[in-house]
Structures are given as C-alpha cells and as structure tokens.
Amino acid sequence: MPAKSKDTRPGGRSARVRAAVHRATVDLVQEVGADKVTLPAVARRAGVNPSSVYRRWGTTSALLADVAAQRKDEAAPELLGDLRADLGHAAVWTLTDLSRPGGVAFFRAEVAPDVDDRRAGLRECLERVSTRFQAALEAAARRGEETPSLDRVLDRVVAPLYFRVVFSLPETDEEYARGLVAELCDGLPASG
Structure with missing residues (x-):
C-alpha cells in the first residue's frame, strides 16, 4: 500500500x-x-x-495522480470581459492543458481506480476544471449577461473536449473548442 x-x-x-x-x-x-x-x-x-x-x-500511477492533483493551484485563464470570449478562452486553455505531452496520462492517473482515493481524485479533477469556467460565468452574471449553468458548460463544452482528446479523435483543435462554446452561447436567451 x-x-x-x-x-x-x-x-x-x-x-x-x-x-x-x-x-x-x-x-x-x-x-x-x-x-x-x-x-x-x-x-x-x-x-x-x-x-x-x-x-x-x-506506484507510478500514484505519483502521476499526485502530480495531476498539484496542478489545481495553477491560475485560471484571464477573463476577457465577454461571456463567449471568456468561455472560449477557458475551453482552449482546457484543450491545451489536456493535449500537452502527458496531459491525458496525468488525467487518467488522477481518476484511476488503483489510486488510494479515486473519488477524491475525481472530485479534485472536476473542481479544477470547473473553476476555469466558473469564474467566467460569475463575471458574466455580474455584468448582467445571461449565463448557462456550470453543469451545462461541463456537459456541452468540457465533456466533449475530454472525450475527443482521450480517444485521440481528429480535428480537436481551438476551432472545435470555440465552436462548442458558440453552440452553447447561441442557445442562450437574448439579454434584455
């Protein structure tokens, strides 16, 4: 152990x-x-x-998971002042982080079943990713912009990014990440 x-x-x-x-x-x-x-x-x-x-x-898996968990201290993407731009920036940042050499390996290790506390690893990973988007949503709400829920952002933007990178699907690039955000934002009611 x-x-x-x-x-x-x-x-x-x-x-x-x-x-x-x-x-x-x-x-x-x-x-x-x-x-x-x-x-x-x-x-x-x-x-x-x-x-x-x-x-x-x-084990190597436990070490990789510990390294991945430490990354939670990294700064969130800079806010640009517009919901679509901020979410797009966070989506590209997430894609870049996951696509870097070892990105998928660190993710897999963090949520692997042989790590001491897999549930904690899953929670920490979700918290780290959520924080990137939550700041953009909160800033947009303060500006009076219509915002989707964090769960909707995770379902419509984050989950497809992780799925495509983990399974090495082609054409998973910045344009794809920004397209996910555009689809999400285009479905929001107009602010009045």
Whole structure:
C-alpha cells in the first residue's frame, strides 16, 4: 500500500523532495511518455533515493495522480470581459492543458481506480476544471449577461473536449473548442 502523498509540513526537505520528484516526473513524461516512466528513473532525475520515492508514492500511477492533483493551484485563464470570449478562452486553455505531452496520462492517473482515493481524485479533477469556467460565468452574471449553468458548460463544452482528446479523435483543435462554446452561447436567451 503506497504511503500518503500529502505533505504534513509546508516546507523543508519533504517539500523540496516532492517538488524535485514532481518536476522530474513532468520532464520524463514529456520526454519518453507516461507509459515508460518508472519510479527509479524519476528518482535518478530528481536526485533522490529511490526508496524515498517508493515509500512516498509506491506506484507510478500514484505519483502521476499526485502530480495531476498539484496542478489545481495553477491560475485560471484571464477573463476577457465577454461571456463567449471568456468561455472560449477557458475551453482552449482546457484543450491545451489536456493535449500537452502527458496531459491525458496525468488525467487518467488522477481518476484511476488503483489510486488510494479515486473519488477524491475525481472530485479534485472536476473542481479544477470547473473553476476555469466558473469564474467566467460569475463575471458574466455580474455584468448582467445571461449565463448557462456550470453543469451545462461541463456537459456541452468540457465533456466533449475530454472525450475527443482521450480517444485521440481528429480535428480537436481551438476551432472545435470555440465552436462548442458558440453552440452553447447561441442557445442562450437574448439579454434584455
């Protein structure tokens, strides 16, 4: 059973090791692909003892999931001041994040059934993705614009993006992402 991957101390050696291992993991995933990343290779790249990596994460899947969960701290896309533009920007940002080298692997690891708490991984992933769109919806509502529900955005924009990228469907690009947003926004009642 893998050890818990959460730091109990906010700084110090433990935090430095975790940061080095995360950096090494991301670099290796980009260089060789997630399926070829091993804990010994990560330990070598990070300059730490392999036993530390095994003790803390136990499996490559658990390590990938921990890296994915840490990405929740990334900043949300910049708001542009218009619902369609803001949602389009968030959709493209989501597509870019998921399509980057290792993006699908990190997503799969975060929601994999062999990770200690799969439900927590699913919740964190959904929360991270939702935050990108929620800010745009809240800003538009403050401006008095008609907005769809977050669930509708997840169903009509986010789910198709994830589906198409995970299954490597062609023509999943910025134009496709913005088209999903346009279809969603075109279905909204006109503001009066």
